[in-house]
Amino acid sequence: MDQIRLDYTNTLADAVSPERGVLESELKELQPRAAQALQDVLARRDKDLRWLDLPYADEELEQILDYCASVKGRFKNVVVLGIGGSALGTIALFTALASPYHNDAPPGDLPRLFVLDNVDPDLVGEWMEHFHPEETLFNVISKSGGTAETMSQFLVFRDALIRKLGQAEHRSHIVMTTDAENGVLREIVRKEGYASFVVPDGVGGRFSVLSPVGLLPAALVGLDARALLQGAAEMDQRCKTTAMEDNPAMTYACLQWLLQERRGQPIAVTFSYSNRLKNLGDWYAQLLAESIGKRKGKNGEDVFAGPTPVRAVGVTDQHSQVQLYVEGPHDKWFTLLSVEQADHVVQIPQPGPGLEDLAYLGGRRLGELFHAERDGTRIALTEAQRANCTLVFPKVDAHSVGQYLYMMELSVAIMGELYGVDAFDQPGVEAGKIAAYALMGREGYEARRGEIEAAAPKNPKIIG
Numbered sequence: 001m002d003q004i005r006l007d008y009t010n011t012l013a014d015a016v017s018p019e020r021g022v023l024e025s026e027l028k029e030l031q032p033r034a035a036q037a038l039q040d041v042l043a044r045r046d047k048d049l050r051w052l053d054l055p056y057a058d059e060e061l062e063q064i065l066d067y068c069a070s071v072k073g074r075f076k077n078v079v080v081l082g083i084g085g086s087a088l089g090t091i092a093l094f095t096a097l098a099s100p101y102h103n104d105a106p107p108g109d110l111p112r113l114f115v116l117d118n119v120d121p122d123l124v125g126e127w128m129e130h131f132h133p134e135e136t137l138f139n140v141i142s143k144s145g146g147t148a149e150t151m152s153q154f155l156v157f158r159d160a161l162i163r164k165l166g167q168a169e170h171r172s173h174i175v176m177t178t179d180a181e182n183g184v185l186r187e188i189v190r191k192e193g194y195a196s197f198v199v200p201d202g203v204g205g206r207f208s209v210l211s212p213v214g215l216l217p218a219a220l221v222g223l224d225a226r227a228l229l230q231g232a233a234e235m236d237q238r239c240k241t242t243a244m245e246d247n248p249a250m251t252y253a254c255l256q257w258l259l260q261e262r263r264g265q266p267i268a269v270t271f272s273y274s275n276r277l278k279n280l281g282d283w284y285a286q287l288l289a290e291s292i293g294k295r296k297g298k299n300g301e302d303v304f305a306g307p308t309p310v311r312a313v314g315v316t317d318q319h320s321q322v323q324l325y326v327e328g329p330h331d332k333w334f335t336l337l338s339v340e341q342a343d344h345v346v347q348i349p350q351p352g353p354g355l356e357d358l359a360y361l362g363g364r365r366l367g368e369l370f371h372a373e374r375d376g377t378r379i380a381l382t383e384a385q386r387a388n389c390t391l392v393f394p395k396v397d398a399h400s401v402g403q404y405l406y407m408m409e410l411s412v413a414i415m416g417e418l419y420g421v422d423a424f425d426q427p428g429v430e431a432g433k434i435a436a437y438a439l440m441g442r443e444g445y446e447a448r449r450g451e452i453e454a455a456a457p458k459n460p461k462i463i464g
């Protein structure tokens with residue numbers, strides 16, 4: 001089967017100077033620490049890091065596929081109500097593996113897919129104006145089963161369904177994905193008897209794309225959930241070795257750590273030279289930011305750690321960001337996502353007489369131009385001493401995307417050990433959730449509300 005490849009030549013000092021690039025001796029030196037980090041992470045597979053085993057969850061996959069078969073042809077729309085780790089994986093999978101025009105012309109009897117990962121009333125209200133809840137299956141996804149955004153959306157759509165379909169019938173339009181035991185959502189499932197799937201223990205939101213969180217909506221719109229898991233399983237097998245040169249997850253983690261900590265490049269740009277892969281950059285941004293962006297180190301000391309993820313899309317952002325990337329501050333390193341074989345061949349016609357300036361394009365393919373632009377950017381970055389690596393996808397399919405997802409999850413887990421932070425908590429996110437509960441007047445959060453009000457600026461500076 002085709003493997004994705006990590007080409008890190010241009011992250012090395014030989015390519016971009018010793019000041020900007022990593023020395024091979026530094027990678028060698030870091031190898032024992034990285035190997036230990038890998039082993040420490042893998043040793044938690046049966047304990048608190050159960051996401052490592054998701055590629056082998058065959059029984060859960062069968063349950064998902066059975067459920068999809070049972071609702072096949074019944075709904076025109078699937079709407080995911082979820083946020084953060086409960087949404088970004090699905091968006092990435094849908095963009096990568098479905099046609100960009102799927103929702104305009106859904107193939108066969110497949111439903112459209114919408115992910116409403118915001119409570120902006122203009123997003124939710126607009127959806128309600130254009131589509132019909134009674135033609136829709138709502139997949140409510142929340143690991144904690146209590147996130148205010150998702151719960152409020154659930155209440156909105158449950159109400160709309162009950163008004164249209166009545167109390168009994170509305171139930172078949174909702175499927176929940178949440179913790180097996182805990183949270184309000186699980187309580188609601190018990191009370192109402194909604195269909196439901198489990199986010200297993202040891203699978204945090206941002207590590208959950210290969211659980212029912214990502215697989216159920218993917219399978220509902222006809223994506224190949226089995227091939228995703230196969231790709232992930234193959235990457236898992238590949239990444240068991242502690243040999244740096246054979247383990248892409250480990251090497252990538254080391255590059256990230258060295259380029260930030262030893263070369264002062266705190267910004268990690270995922271530059272997708274594939275329109276279909278562009279939302280993998282959003283998914284990875286959350287994975288990296290929430291996992292490594294931490295105030296406290298493992299011993300409780302202040303470390304204020306974390307790279308800043310940035311996403312860009314080629315060629316679009318060549319006409320927007322690349323000027324900064326090539327000539328701006330030396331504070332970024334780049335991961336290009338590159339695809340060898342596109343699904344489509346689009347021929348550029350000969351321009352004809354009078355258009356000699358366009359002759360170089362005539363008879364070529366759009367794919368050739370796309371690759372030339374990607375290579376042009378890589379050359380410009382390298383010549384300007386900007387460290388860059390390339391993740392090469394043989395093609396965009398569920399198998400290669402599954403490999404990528406697993407590689408990056410494992411890599412970030414290893415980064416957690418290298419940066420000395422807990423990659424699996426998110427106290428900063430919880431702080432924001434608590435402040436929002438307090439502002440919304442949730443019971444039990446009165447004291448926090450008092451603190452927020454007391455700290456409000458006495459003399460706000462506002463223009464206009």
Ligand code: PA5
Binds near residue numbers: 083084147150290
């Ligand atoms: O990665 C995470 O843990 C977070 O981004 C969560 O996914 C997000 O806050 C949503 O939480 P929940 O799935 O509990 O509703």
